[in-house]
Amino acid sequence: MQRHETDPEALLEIFQRTLIQAGIKVTHQRLEIFKELCKTTGHPDAETVYKNIAPKLPTISLDTVYRTLQLFAKLGLIDIFGTQYSRMRFDTNTKPHHHFICTNCGTIYDFYSEELSNLNIPDAVRKIGEIQKIQLEIKGICHQCANEAESTKT
Amino acid sequence: MQRHETDPEALLEIFQRTLIQAGIKVTHQRLEIFKELCKTTGHPDAETVYKNIAPKLPTISLDTVYRTLQLFAKLGLIDIFGTQYSRMRFDTNTKPHHHFICTNCGTIYDFYSEELSNLNIPDAVRKIGEIQKIQLEIKGICHQCANEAESTKT
DNA sequence: CTACATGCAAAGGGTTTGCACGACA
DNA sequence: TGTCGTGCAAACCCTTTGCATGTAG
Numbered sequence: 001m002q003r004h005e006t007d008p009e010a011l012l013e014i015f016q017r018t019l020i021q022a023g024i025k026v027t028h029q030r031l032e033i034f035k036e037l038c039k040t041t042g043h044p045d046a047e048t049v050y051k052n053i054a055p056k057l058p059t060i061s062l063d064t065v066y067r068t069l070q071l072f073a074k075l076g077l078i079d080i081f082g083t084q085y086s087r088m089r090f091d092t093n094t095k096p097h098h099h100f101i102c103t104n105c106g107t108i109y110d111f112y113s114e115e116l117s118n119l120n121i122p123d124a125v126r127k128i129g130e131i132q133k134i135q136l137e138i139k140g141i142c143h144q145c146a147n148e149a150e151s152t153k154t
Numbered sequence: 155m156q157r158h159e160t161d162p163e164a165l166l167e168i169f170q171r172t173l174i175q176a177g178i179k180v181t182h183q184r185l186e187i188f189k190e191l192c193k194t195t196g197h198p199d200a201e202t203v204y205k206n207i208a209p210k211l212p213t214i215s216l217d218t219v220y221r222t223l224q225l226f227a228k229l230g231l232i233d234i235f236g237t238q239y240s241r242m243r244f245d246t247n248t249k250p251h252h253h254f255i256c257t258n259c260g261t262i263y264d265f266y267s268e269e270l271s272n273l274n275i276p277d278a279v280r281k282i283g284e285i286q287k288i289q290l291e292i293k294g295i296c297h298q299c300a301n302e303a304e305s306t307k308t
Numbered sequence: 309c310t311a312c313a314t315g316c317a318a319a320g321g322g323t324t325t326g327c328a329c330g331a332c333a
Numbered sequence: 334t335g336t337c338g339t340g341c342a343a344a345c346c347c348t349t350t351g352c353a354t355g356t357a358g
Contacts, residue, residue: 011246025332025337034246043243043262046323061340066323068338069244081262082242086322087347089197089235090223092165092188100282108197108235109282116276120269121292128254128263129296137291138275142283179357181313200348215315220348222313240347241322 011038018075032056033068037078098135102142109142165192172229186210187222191232252289256296258303263296 015034019026032053037044040052050065072078093110096117100109116136125131169188173180186207191198194206204219226232247264250271254263270290279285 023337027332027338029339037244037246040245041264043245045241045243047241049244059340062322063324063341064339067325069242070324073244078244078246079248080242080244082236082240086236086240086242087199087201088223088240089199090191090203090227090232091194091197092191092232094230094233100279102283103286110195111276111278111282113276113278115274119273119290122265122267122270124265124267125254125292127297128265129256129294129298130300131292132257132294133292135291135293136273137289138279138285138287139289140283140286143281144283146284177312179312181357183314213315216347217316217349218314224349 008038015077018077022075024071024075029057029060029064030068030071032060033065034072034077037072043081098138100138100140100142102145103139104141104145107142107144162192169231172231176229178225178229183211183214183218184222184225186214187219188226188231191226197235252292254292254294254296256299257293258295258299261296261298 012035015031016026019030033049036049036053040048044052046062046065046069049069050060050062053060053065069078069080073080087106089108091108091110095112097110097112098116100111101107102109113136117134119134121131121134166189169185170180173184187203190203190207194202198206200216200219200223203223204214204216207214207219223232223234227234241260243262245262245264249266251264251266252270254265255261256263267290271288273288275285275288
């Protein structure tokens with residue numbers, strides 16, 4: 001079962017418990033970084049987090065923010081977008097299509113579906129902004145990687 | 155109207171015409187890079203393209219590949235994923251949700267939809283690999299950016 | 309022939325790492 | 334008090350840029 005909490009206090013408690021269970025110290029920096037993340041919407045980048053907590057922690061450094069965020073991700077407290085396979089990728093496929101992204105090798109597979117290309121978009125989205133492109137993004141492990149893992153087992 | 159060609163020759167013709175119309179020279183390098191992209195699936199990164207054409211163009215350099223790919227993207231011949239907002243982004247939202255990504259400021263907005271969280275995934279996808287996570291990714295311009303652009307016009 | 313494209317090498321920006329000091333349990 | 338976490342600075346990787354030479358039209 002997944003955690004679906006939104007209550008700040010509940011989140012903080014989960015945070016503390018998770019760290020303690022993992023034998024990791026609950027430092028001032030880690031606490032502030034986590035609180036900052038809970039507060040923010042818009043999926044901030046490391047520098048934004050850094051700037052926002054700087055008033056409270058004047059001596060913190062950007063690399064601590066990075067290290068802490070990676071730690072949180074390992075503990076399953078947060079999600080990270082972007083780095084693991086953040087190299088630019090290129091393709092000539094200009095037909096409407098969707099993506100299957102292998103989280104192991106980074107390969108992006110295209111697939112097509114008329115149904116998925118004609119989805120009902122909730123009104124909430126129009127309140128956010130003007131839509132240019134809609135794509136389904138499916139993450140998983142491609143069979144090729146799965147097979148390689150299998151054959152390496154031996 | 156969008157281009158939906160798959161025939162290699164048709165693609166090459168469009169390629170040549172597009173470059174000529176834009177007053178851009180059809181060099182050996184550009185041609186090979188484009189052909190390589192047409193041939194490949196899996197949205198290669200710059201280095202992969204570079205390695206694949208190296209046998210044909212032993213003196214080509216990686217930066218030419220980058221420059222050429224950016225040029226193609228500007229001309230609308232290809233799509234690029236990843237660089238513009240490739241900084242890592244973090245969030246604590248572990249509820250099932252979808253993303254609206256502003257292509258101007260890079261902000262990621264979350265939205266929710268029960269309907270969209272229970273989509274029919276085509277069988278073709280299962281042939282690619284094991285699914286871990288399904289998210290809709292909507293790209294566009296958020297109202298905040300649109301408003302700022304408006305007020306700057308003056 | 310001339311302007312544009314390329315190759316080289318070095319710079320740039322975001323992220324990661326090694327090391328010694330500092331702080332939590 | 335011992336061990337883990339932090340800050341500093343330098344390294345690292347991918348991508349971009351400046352400049353002189355090469356080449357398509």
